[in-house]
Amino acid sequence: MADDRSGAPGIGIYIHWPFCLSKCPYCDFNSHVRHAAIDEARFARAFAAEIATTAARAPGRTVSTIFFGGGTPSLMQPTTIAAMLDAIAQHWSVAPDVEVTLEANPTSVEAARFRGYHTAGVNRVSLGVQALDDRALAELGRLHSAREALDAVGIARAVFERYSFDLICARPKQTPQDWARELKTALKEAGEHLSLYHLTIEPDTAFATLHAAGKLKTPDEDTARALYDTTQEVCAAHGLPAYEISNHARAGGECRHNLIYWRGREYAGVGPGAHGRLDIDGERHATATEKRPEAWLSRVENAGHGIVSDAALMREEVADEFLLMGLRLAEGIDIARYAALAGRPLDPGRIAALREHGLVETTADGHLRMTLSGFPVLDAVVADLAA
Ligand SMILES: C[S@@+](CC[C@H](N)C(=O)[O-])C[C@H]1O[C@@H](n2cnc3c(N)ncnc32)[C@H](O)[C@@H]1O
Ligand code: SF4
Numbered sequence: 151m152a153d154d155r156s157g158a159p160g161i162g163i164y165i166h167w168p169f170c171l172s173k174c175p176y177c178d179f180n181s182h183v184r185h186a187a188i189d190e191a192r193f194a195r196a197f198a199a200e201i202a203t204t205a206a207r208a209p210g211r212t213v214s215t216i217f218f219g220g221g222t223p224s225l226m227q228p229t230t231i232a233a234m235l236d237a238i239a240q241h242w243s244v245a246p247d248v249e250v251t252l253e254a255n256p257t258s259v260e261a262a263r264f265r266g267y268h269t270a271g272v273n274r275v276s277l278g279v280q281a282l283d284d285r286a287l288a289e290l291g292r293l294h295s296a297r298e299a300l301d302a303v304g305i306a307r308a309v310f311e312r313y314s315f316d317l318i319c320a321r322p323k324q325t326p327q328d329w330a331r332e333l334k335t336a337l338k339e340a341g342e343h344l345s346l347y348h349l350t351i352e353p354d355t356a357f358a359t360l361h362a363a364g365k366l367k368t369p370d371e372d373t374a375r376a377l378y379d380t381t382q383e384v385c386a387a388h389g390l391p392a393y394e395i396s397n398h399a400r401a402g403g404e405c406r407h408n409l410i411y412w413r414g415r416e417y418a419g420v421g422p423g424a425h426g427r428l429d430i431d432g433e434r435h436a437t438a439t440e441k442r443p444e445a446w447l448s449r450v451e452n453a454g455h456g457i458v459s460d461a462a463l464m465r466e467e468v469a470d471e472f473l474l475m476g477l478r479l480a481e482g483i484d485i486a487r488y489a490a491l492a493g494r495p496l497d498p499g500r501i502a503a504l505r506e507h508g509l510v511e512t513t514a515d516g517h518l519r520m521t522l523s524g525f526p527v528l529d530a531v532v533a534d535l536a537a
Contacts, residue, residue: 160214228266342403482519
């Protein structure tokens with residue numbers, strides 16, 4: 151996996167569009183439904199202002215990736231996307247091979263805008279297909295059918311240089327056999343990248359309420375493990391091995407923006423509820439903006455930014471985050487970089503014990519990485535190593 155196609159790592163820019171047409175019952179992303187029209191031009195001006203303020207704090211970077219996430223960024227007009235891309239190019243230099251990803255919901259209305267997004271500068275789209283079964287889609291509260299989603303994938307394939315789509319597995323009553331069938335159908339439609347998430351019951355969601363009331367049952371641990379094993383086998387056999395715990399790609403097809411997070415590189419977060427990690431005067435700053443869209447808008451209009459927290463991280467915090475994010479990757483972490491960040495090496499005794507249990511391995515080039523059987527217990531391994 152190349153570190154970055156343009157040489158120097160470069161900064162990633164995350165732009166959060168916080169609106170959706172409806173709230174999916176499993177989702178705890180910062181997404182809001184508004185019944186009145188959204189003043190998109192006013193929001194676009196605020197995004198441009200926050201981009202300018204962020205660039206003034208982190209000047210001189212080269213932008214290597216831009217990611218429009220949400221919420222549902224495919225509800226934006228292409229002109230709004232173009233305005234945000236113009237603002238970025240006005241304040242930073244942009245790498246000639248910049249990766250510009252847009253998350254899109256796979257409805258026909260949104261797919262109709264794909265050409266406009268491409269003209270605006272988007273070169274990669276990530277579609278939230280979630281399931282290829284209409285009943286499962288209805289249970290997930292989705293507004294599209296499987297046919298509609300596959301049609302959107304077809305349009306994405308025709309319009310963009312690169313595309314990916316997301317599926318959610320470990321859904322109620324799903325068996326490994328059902329999942330293997332669904333995944334094989336998905337792989338026929340896949341390009342270079344697929345994101346495959348296990349359904350998580352997030353606190354304060356409609357699914358959390360149903361789950362607590364015993365009305366929604368997720369697969370037990372053995373079934374979840376069998377679903378995970380099925381994913382690894384079927385995807386690897388189709389040339390899309392996991393490069394991250396939930397993300398699969400052909401070599402070179404990895405999402406370069408998400409690699410910035412997992413490799414502990416620098417990124418700016420713009421828009422309501424966006425998080426950033428900026429390296430300022432030799433310190434890593436964790437930034438977060440106001441989550442409520444209209445409150446964020448007022449802050450930006452008054453102060454030029456919506457940042458509500460900006461903390462210089464202690465070196466242990468930077469190192470722990472590097473460990474937590476990096477071990478999600480199949481390539482693992484550079485052990486020497488961990489030691490430089492933490493000011494102390496990882497405990498060799500703990501590594502040896504985890505290796506004996508077959509959960510991690512060390513490589514000739516100085517990386518520590520999870521094994522396939524270690525990935526399902528990643529959180530416990532990270533907790534052990536960080537202790
Ligand atoms: C920001 S979200 C959604 C993007 C887009 N609005 C959509 O719904 O298609 C990115 C992805 O996270 C995944 N996701 C969200 N909540 C999840 C949950 N509770 N469990 C598993 N996956 C989840 C979904 O696959 C989703 O496509
Ligand atoms: S899953 Fe996507 S469409 Fe559904 S509420 Fe979350 S961000 Fe919005």
